[in-house]
Amino acid sequence: MKKLSVIIPCYNESAPLINTHREVKTVLENYELRKIYDYEMIFVDDGSSDDTFQIIKELASHDSHVKYISFTRNFGKEAGMLAGLSHAQGDVVIIIDADLQHPPHLILEMVRYYEEEGYDQVIARRSRKGEKFARKLAAKFYYGIINKVMEVELGDGIGDFRLLSHRAVDALLSMPEYNRFSKGLFSWIGFEKKIIEYENQERAAGESKWGFFSLLNYAIDGLISFNSKPLRFFIYLGMAITFLNFLYIGFSFVNILLFGIEMPGYFTLISAILLLSGIQLISIGVVGEYVGRIFYEVKRRPNFIIDKSNIESGARHE
Numbered sequence: 001m002k003k004l005s006v007i008i009p010c011y012n013e014s015a016p017l018i019n020t021h022r023e024v025k026t027v028l029e030n031y032e033l034r035k036i037y038d039y040e041m042i043f044v045d046d047g048s049s050d051d052t053f054q055i056i057k058e059l060a061s062h063d064s065h066v067k068y069i070s071f072t073r074n075f076g077k078e079a080g081m082l083a084g085l086s087h088a089q090g091d092v093v094i095i096i097d098a099d100l101q102h103p104p105h106l107i108l109e110m111v112r113y114y115e116e117e118g119y120d121q122v123i124a125r126r127s128r129k130g131e132k133f134a135r136k137l138a139a140k141f142y143y144g145i146i147n148k149v150m151e152v153e154l155g156d157g158i159g160d161f162r163l164l165s166h167r168a169v170d171a172l173l174s175m176p177e178y179n180r181f182s183k184g185l186f187s188w189i190g191f192e193k194k195i196i197e198y199e200n201q202e203r204a205a206g207e208s209k210w211g212f213f214s215l216l217n218y219a220i221d222g223l224i225s226f227n228s229k230p231l232r233f234f235i236y237l238g239m240a241i242t243f244l245n246f247l248y249i250g251f252s253f254v255n256i257l258l259f260g261i262e263m264p265g266y267f268t269l270i271s272a273i274l275l276l277s278g279i280q281l282i283s284i285g286v287v288g289e290y291v292g293r294i295f296y297e298v299k300r301r302p303n304f305i306i307d308k309s310n311i312e313s314g315a316r317h318e
């Protein structure tokens, strides 16, 4: 019998968790699915400060399919997913949010594509229906830019809700980087991908952990962690500006020779200073970002520390 692992990263999800467990379980107990698949649900408690972990333990005490990993503190969703992936024993792994924004019934469709057509990744893409106009616009703008500069393709509405084959999971785990931008990693590993669509869902309960600034940070992470083009861009920009400066200096010099000194040139001076200082600040920032990342990479710190878990060691990866 094959095994299906469902990874559910949870951070302060006490409100929707019991429903999530029930709904996901209902899908996994589907008669047709159960004929081929045994399953496990891995709840990763990402250092929640509410009683998420108590609820998970309670679920585990009634349901032997429930596995849990609990972190010593909040390490972020990326770390949660990584922990789940490295402890999953399934031949197939599905990652799903804890707040029921990812409709669990899609799991059946995902498995069907995996079984019948052999896709290594089956990705659920949500529509942006019901979202604020500003957010839609920001998303459009962001994906427009990012897909131009990145060597991997990111799709709007494509998140972490997906099925991964054993091979795809191994590929993901083979990437040792500390700064994990999963959207990029999922795309980077390649494999045949199938995209299925679903309507945007309101969060079942609790609150989103994403505000404006966390989204902006995430957007910058995406840009920076996947390529060095921003660095290159500033080199080109610097070269272009230097070239223009030379032209301007040459032109002024000839001008002075021919006509003598005429204008104080306040405007030119101030605009040059403003322009250049702006560009300098940005490019120092860009360089700093990369240096910062190198700093974290060379430390070789683990992505998470496990406090409690009911998964015996001897899982696929540690």
Ligand code: UDP
Pocket (backbone or CB within 6 Å): 008, 009, 010, 011, 012, 013, 046, 074, 075, 076, 077, 080, 096, 097, 098, 099, 101, 207, 208, 209, 210
């Ligand atoms: N999450 C997590 N660690 C965090 C933040 C979020 O494990 O530090 C989980 C959260 O419990 C949820 C999923 O990641 O299952 C998505 O989070 P959220 O619903 O806040 O994001 P949104 O759906 O608003 O993008």
Ligand code: MG
Pocket (backbone or CB within 6 Å): 097, 099, 101, 203, 208
């Ligand atoms: Mg959510």
